[in-house]
Amino acid sequence: MSREVNRRAFLARSTAIAAGVTLAAQAVPASAATRKPTVTVPDVDVREAARRDPAEATLAEAAVLMRRGRLKAVDLVQAHLDRINKYDATYQAFAVVVGEQALAAAGNADRGEGKRGPLSGIPLCIKDNYFTNGIATRANSFIFADFVPDEDATAVARLKAAGGIVLGKGQMGPLATTRATTPNGTITTVNAWTPNNASTDPGGSSTGPACAVAARMATSSIGTQTGGSITGPSNQQNLTGLKPTMGRTSIHGVIPLSFTRDHSGPLARDAMDAALMLAVLAGPDPKDPRTLGLPAVPDLVRSATPVVSSGGKVRLRRATRIGVPTDYLGSASGDVLSIRKTFLDKLAGVSGATLVDVTYPDDWALLTGTFNAIRLSERTEPFRHWLRADPTAFGVSLLTWLQGLMLSGDEWITGQRAKNHLLREVLDGVLSSCDVLLQTGPVPFDILGLPEIAFPIGFDSARVPVGAILGGGPYEEDRLLEVAAAYQAVTDWHLRRPTDPAAAKLRSLTAEPNRPRITAEEAAATSS
Amino acid sequence: MSEPQQPTDEQLDTYIRARLALAGVDLNQLPESSDPTTGAPTRSQALDSLRTFVKSTPPAIANWAPSASGAWAAAYAQQASPPLEYPSITEAWTGTVGGR
Numbered sequence: 001m002s003r004e005v006n007r008r009a010f011l012a013r014s015t016a017i018a019a020g021v022t023l024a025a026q027a028v029p030a031s032a033a034t035r036k037p038t039v040t041v042p043d044v045d046v047r048e049a050a051r052r053d054p055a056e057a058t059l060a061e062a063a064v065l066m067r068r069g070r071l072k073a074v075d076l077v078q079a080h081l082d083r084i085n086k087y088d089a090t091y092q093a094f095a096v097v098v099g100e101q102a103l104a105a106a107g108n109a110d111r112g113e114g115k116r117g118p119l120s121g122i123p124l125c126i127k128d129n130y131f132t133n134g135i136a137t138r139a140n141s142f143i144f145a146d147f148v149p150d151e152d153a154t155a156v157a158r159l160k161a162a163g164g165i166v167l168g169k170g171q172m173g174p175l176a177t178t179r180a181t182t183p184n185g186t187i188t189t190v191n192a193w194t195p196n197n198a199s200t201d202p203g204g205s206s207t208g209p210a211c212a213v214a215a216r217m218a219t220s221s222i223g224t225q226t227g228g229s230i231t232g233p234s235n236q237q238n239l240t241g242l243k244p245t246m247g248r249t250s251i252h253g254v255i256p257l258s259f260t261r262d263h264s265g266p267l268a269r270d271a272m273d274a275a276l277m278l279a280v281l282a283g284p285d286p287k288d289p290r291t292l293g294l295p296a297v298p299d300l301v302r303s304a305t306p307v308v309s310s311g312g313k314v315r316l317r318r319a320t321r322i323g324v325p326t327d328y329l330g331s332a333s334g335d336v337l338s339i340r341k342t343f344l345d346k347l348a349g350v351s352g353a354t355l356v357d358v359t360y361p362d363d364w365a366l367l368t369g370t371f372n373a374i375r376l377s378e379r380t381e382p383f384r385h386w387l388r389a390d391p392t393a394f395g396v397s398l399l400t401w402l403q404g405l406m407l408s409g410d411e412w413i414t415g416q417r418a419k420n421h422l423l424r425e426v427l428d429g430v431l432s433s434c435d436v437l438l439q440t441g442p443v444p445f446d447i448l449g450l451p452e453i454a455f456p457i458g459f460d461s462a463r464v465p466v467g468a469i470l471g472g473g474p475y476e477e478d479r480l481l482e483v484a485a486a487y488q489a490v491t492d493w494h495l496r497r498p499t500d501p502a503a504a505k506l507r508s509l510t511a512e513p514n515r516p517r518i519t520a521e522e523a524a525a526t527s528s
Numbered sequence: 529m530s531e532p533q534q535p536t537d538e539q540l541d542t543y544i545r546a547r548l549a550l551a552g553v554d555l556n557q558l559p560e561s562s563d564p565t566t567g568a569p570t571r572s573q574a575l576d577s578l579r580t581f582v583k584s585t586p587p588a589i590a591n592w593a594p595s596a597s598g599a600w601a602a603a604y605a606q607q608a609s610p611p612l613e614y615p616s617i618t619e620a621w622t623g624t625v626g627g628r
Binding site for chain 2: 142182183184185186245246247260290293294295363366367370371373374384387388390391392393394395396398399402403405406407408410411413414415416417418419420421422423424427448449450473474475476517520521524
């Protein structure tokens with residue numbers, strides 16, 4: 001580590017300490033506020049549908065309605081609780097709902113009491129691997145079945161400090177591995193677009209947060225991503241998900257899966273909501289050294305604001321070369337191929353966008369495929385205690401924890417060397433001819449800790465959403481938001497909502513007995 | 529360079545059990561037959577899965593090195609691509625981001 005590195009990290013820590021935040025304090029670092037723009041919800045146009053039904057509103061729309069005195073936080077929270085009571089027996093998006101607590105917080109917000117900020121009064125779903133003070137945090141694992149943290153994860157603390165209201169904890173794959181299931185592999189959460197068909201992939205492992213937002217049971221949400229767990233469920237459920245660059249957001253207080261690849265970020269209704277959520281979450285946290293000494297957080301809200309000429313023509317905020325890898329169309333077929341072609345045509349029609357063909361390096365498949373296994377040692381190490389005590393406590397997700405023990409230290413180091421090699425191939429190779437790159441899977445940029453944004457681009461013939469993933473250079477979330485916001489300004493896929501299922505009588509916190517199960521082998525094969 | 533003889537499945541099973549034991553993990557804690565209550569794999573499922581993994585993944589990783597050529601290729605490969613645990617963060621800490 002260079003002196004410059006040490007100096008930057010030291011300065012970041014010093015700023016936090018000087019601002020009155022000790023390293024042991026509850027982490028809502030004042031340094032964050034000094035290093036990023038003030039987050040203000042812009043005066044977005046509020047759609048008629050959002051005026052009629054608060055559960056329909058985006059985060060930005062709800063905030064604008066409340067600012068104008070047209071909506072009370074209590075009504076906003078109650079609207080989402082009503083839908084949870086009515087439909088979550090079918091969706092099973094929530095592991096825990098704290099309705100009374102949320103309504104009390106909303107009442108405080110309406111009276112101008114408590115924390116005020118850009119998220120004031122906004123009901124949120126928190127993936128169940130984030131520590132939540134006084135609320136069970138189980139990560140859908142037997143291991144954490146009785147765990148009630150006495151502190152909030154930094155991300156949760158920041159959302160609450162910005163006025164956000166925790167509505168409940170979102171269902172997830174056991175220990176953040178697969179689509180959401182109970183610890184023994186019984187499917188819980190369905191895709192909000194096919195609530196009566198549990199076999200439709202809802203994306204994992206942030207399945208519950210995605211379903212909660214898609215089904216209008218929470219205005220927005222946060223998830224985590226190690227191998228596609230924000231982008232996957234966002235694509236599958238018609239949301240805009242933003243997996244930031246490693247270090248942009250703190251993962252202190254998140255149950256670990258793989259330390260070098262765990263990212264915290266929003267699953268939201270559109271690019272603006274994703275920007276608002278990330279703007280609140282981002283910034284240095286003394287409790288997570290990975291967040292220190294990094295580039296300042298850009299004005300993400302500005303980036304997510306479409307640029308429209310007086311004549312109504314949308315253009316990109318900055319001219320942007322969009323890389324299209326050879327397999328983007330080559331690996332697709334049927335509906336997806338057709339949707340991707342239409343998407344590229346639409347994107348190319350946005351002023352300032354230039355599509356560029358790019359080719360992967362020869363070793364791409366090896367370094368992003370087989371080398372994906374390198375992460376497994378990282379999940380094993382922090383879980384040794386439970387592996388020794390009772391491996392059955394890992395339930396259906398056990399196998400990849402055991403696989404992690406089969407990699408040697410020198411092989412893990414080779415994996416880190418390969419990361420550097422791959423990084424140069426991406427930054428000096430692929431991204432030398434483009435500014436952002438369309439992805440056919442999330443893993444390559446997860447390995448490198450590079451940012452990715454997922455957003456809707458259409459529906460297949462079964463009315464299941466199809467999405468795109470766009471990757472960018474380090475700490476260039478702003479560029480990704482610019483592209484997604486411009487695309488959303490010329491399309492309406494992100495405004496479409498799933499049809500409600502038939503109301504079930506009782507909401508249950510356990511999986512329905514007739515839902516299918518996944519096996520331990522399937523869990524290993526599809527694990528994040 | 530001589531090629532070592534590839535281990536048999538029996539040898540791999542012994543290796544896997546030994547490795548797990550050294551780490552303090554006892555496969556015998558897993559059920560002998562399917563257990564719907566926990567969903568955990570059986571002992572034989574776990575062993576089969578780990579055998580498949582051990583045969584394929586570690587060798588593929590261990591066989592990779594940055595490309596280099598010539599009689600001293602291995603020496604030059606040592607110098608290439610120093611291992612980075614956090615590649616994107618390193619880009620920031622070394623001041624190489626922001627200019628694109």
